[in-house]
Amino acid sequence: MTIIELFKKLLQFKSITPDDAGTFEFIDEYLGNEWECIVSDYEDVKNRFYYKKFNNKNQHLCFGGHIDVVPAGSNWDTDPFEPLEKDGQIFARGAQDMKSGVAAFLYACKHTEYFDGTLSILLTSDEEGDGIHGTVIALEDLKKRNFLPDYAVIAEPTCEKVFGDSIKIGRRGSINGYLTLQGIQGHAAYPERAVNPIHLISTILPNIASHRFDNGDESFSPSVLTITDIRAGLQVTNLTPDKLNLMFNVRNSTKTNQESIKDFIDSEFKNIDYTFRMTQSSYPFITSASSKMVKKINDSIYKTVNIRPQYSTAGGTSDARFFSRYGSDTIEFGVINDKIHSINERTSINEVENLTKVFSNLIEDF
Template sequence: MEVVDILTELLKFKSITPDDDGAMNYIDMFMDGFEAEFLEINGVKNLILTKKFGDGAHLCFAGHIDVVPAGVGWESDPFEPIQKDGYIYARGSQDMKSGVAAFLCACKDASDFKGTLSIILTSDEEGDGIYGTLEALKFLEQKGSLPDFAVVAEPTCTAKFGDAIKVGRRGSINGVINIKGRQGHAAYPEKCVNPAHQLASVFSDFAGYNLDSGSKYFKESKIVITDIRGGMEVTNVTPANVKIMFNVRNSDLSDYEDVKRYTEYVFHGFDYELSLKQGSKPFLTDENSKIVSLMRQSIEKISGVSPELSTSGGTSDARYFAQFGVPVVEFGVINDRIHAINERVCIKEVEDLYLVFKELIENFY
């Protein structure tokens, strides 16, 4: 079967996190010749497929079969893929069943690989992501079977197919500041401690502040305010407290302690509580790594485009490979409609993505 046929079948599964809707079983049957190991943890299904050709390096392809809910306003059924004007429309077509279809077909067609090819699939990337790829890698570590290199087929391109490889990701730190005051009548502000006024006095020093200037592959670590709330939505009572929520996508130049220190500096003297949580840490694959070099070569040969090395965007399961010391890159189709209404993918891009992965496998040695 051709890659577009496989993609079309995958798109029919209503695999909303963490339900795979039977997609894993379908993939297992399609990938005959590969040893299959199923891991189900707290309702999350994971599938590891492995085929050893020789004693050389272990190359792993990874991705997720789950999708976000479709939402309303689609021009067609989001789980009945349709082809129109060179595109396939369906939920998950870009993020990321196109990537999954491409590496499934490329691995299935491999015949002269000198090492081990494997595939890790999860049904929980769009959710919390803690019982998916991470658990699969723990399982492989216990067996002594961690891959030497990995490719995650997330949609990475921006304007043209082939224009970007992700070689790392920023970390993510979430924060909540609760400024405490003393509620009172708005007509007697001298009898109140107004936390909104306190916040106003320092807000410009905090909101949008860059903790560093960025580095070669990372943008600056910026404090981004995501929510502010306080009071009772009346005009004659001052608030008892004001809560500010924020996020920092941190580079390799700033960390949890830097965020904590700067927050404490700005809000020094206030009566407040601070909660910080590190969601993920930044990682970067060396640009001279074999996987980066070979991926660039494969993309240039198939697309004629020289890809930029990028670390933009949010988090992905690539971070878990980095956590286990596995050099990892991300490459996939153009990302312009992920999680959106009428999500679609260009058929030519899917076909070319398959060829890129096929080229990578064939020329890995």
């Protein structure tokens, strides 16, 4: 089976989160008996950790990813789960995010004859969903077994314009804020008898909207408060509302945390009756540009396509945050990211073949 045949096979599975749709049964058969497997399923989520110890050297490189995809949606030109090859491109749901990456490292690992240590693959069916029963569950299991990887490559799509132009050496965190301003309901004709929370926040909004908590640095852009929702009132014109709900998000660097955000909110709303809470769905991380992991993937990309990638921490969250939290030097590298989650998602045959070569070269030279 060629890499493109493997890629097309994976795309045929309708593996919408958290259903693997038979994908893992196929991968079990594809890798064969030479690879051991640790199962860390949680309720309806399936997690698989495949590994092969080539020798007893204390060096463990893991490739991570997810086999689940978002729903296809409507108005595709073709069946989203019947991959179509056209003009050097392959169209299907998950082509970029991220069955191209999964196919590439499965093929590279299966065809590895020697590695100086342990080679592994961690896959989940719960990355596009809540993500709380997927990779993090498998890594917790590995921690208990004292078998966490030293290095990790997450094959999410990372390139911007041409294959090889960007890798992610970190990610920003994500902090969500929920604010409720309490007022006093009343008739709009008698504003002096009411406390209008919309009026209360009107003078504060310019201070908090797009507020920068830090200036960023060479690795991270500034941590900015983005207001995502404001709600008040009962959709009538003669009633002053009794409360206002506001939600915001901060994609934070390592310079900003929940405490600094809370201090800012407290200072801005100190004279108002309000309640406030925060949640953090992910924490920022950075892998040093001088680390072995970054240097090796950089060299492998250059060896394959003669490009030195830029280092990035942009974008949303990924399962890379879990690997980093458990102590693995982690990077992300995959195909061009321009059609993920969209109608007629696609990636090129050339990218998939080159990604496979990058991973093969990485393993060989590690």
